[in-house]
Amino acid sequence: MTTIGEVVARLRSSIKEVSDDSVYSNRYLWNTYLTAMKQLLKQDTASGNIYSMSDVWEPICIEMEAVNSIYCNCLVLPNNCEVYRSKRKLPKFIESNDGIIYRWLATPDLSRTFVIVSPFQYEVKSKVRFNRENYAFIHNGFLYTPKHEYPWLSLSALFEGDLSDFNCNTSNNNSTANPPIDINNNECGSKLRSKVQLPDYLEDAAIKMARSELVPITQLKPDEHPNANTIERQVSP
Numbered sequence: 001m002t003t004i005g006e007v008v009a010r011l012r013s014s015i016k017e018v019s020d021d022s023v024y025s026n027r028y029l030w031n032t033y034l035t036a037m038k039q040l041l042k043q044d045t046a047s048g049n050i051y052s053m054s055d056v057w058e059p060i061c062i063e064m065e066a067v068n069s070i071y072c073n074c075l076v077l078p079n080n081c082e083v084y085r086s087k088r089k090l091p092k093f094i095e096s097n098d099g100i101i102y103r104w105l106a107t108p109d110l111s112r113t114f115v116i117v118s119p120f121q122y123e124v125k126s127k128v129r130f131n132r133e134n135y136a137f138i139h140n141g142f143l144y145t146p147k148h149e150y151p152w153l154s155l156s157a158l159f160e161g162d163l164s165d166f167n168c169n170t171s172n173n174n175s176t177a178n179p180p181i182d183i184n185n186n187e188c189g190s191k192l193r194s195k196v197q198l199p200d201y202l203e204d205a206a207i208k209m210a211r212s213e214l215v216p217i218t219q220l221k222p223d224e225h226p227n228a229n230t231i232e233r234q235v236s237p
Helices: 004-014 026-047 119-125 200-218
Strands: 058-068 082-086 102-106 113-117 135-139 142-145 152-157
Touching: 004 026, 004 200, 026 200, 058 142, 102 113, 113 119, 119 135, 142 152
Parallel strands: 113 135
Antiparallel strands: 058 082, 058 152, 082 142, 102 152, 135 142
C-alpha cells in the first residue's frame, strides 16, 4: 500500500514542483490528493466495490464505559439509568453520502455485530418488534450502544484521523508516546510514512484528479521579468 510521502512525491514530479523553493507544501499537496481520494471512495462505496477489498480497512479497538444517560441527550431515556459509551471520541472517518464508510462494528471475537445508524434511526429501529439487528450510533463523536454492555468493541473502517489511541496492541492511555504528527515534520515516524487507505486500482485516478486541480495553478505563476513598457503591453484591436 502506498504511503503519504510517495503520493506527495508523485504529485510533485507530475507538476514539476520538486525544487526546494516550491510554492506547495507537503500538507497542501496531500490535502489536494485527499479531496480526490474522498470523491473516488464515495463513488466506489456507492457501487459496492470497496467492500470486496481486504487491504484498505483499518481495524481499531474501542474501549467502552458506563455513563449516566444524561450524556446521551439525543435520546429520551430515564435520568437514573446508565448507557455504554466509548471512553474517547472516535477518530475522524472518511464518509460517503450515506455516512461513515465502515466494514464492521462488532465484539472483539466478531460473534456479535452492530449496525451504525443515526440517533433518530436508533430510536425507531430499536423499537421494532422481532428485529434481531443490534444497533449503535455516534453522537458528538462518541459511540453509543445503549442496549449492550460490552467493555470493548472492534471497528473496521476508513479513517483519516489519528488512530494512536485506538491501537489494539497498546494500552489505550493518553500517553505522549504517540503524539499527533505534523505532515511537514521530517523526523522518523512522520506522517509521510503513513499508509494511504485507498485501493491500488484507484491510486492513478486519484493522482490524475489531484494533478488536474494543481496544474492550472502552476500555469498562472507571475512573470519574473514583466514588461515595463506600457505601449508594448497594449493589445491591438
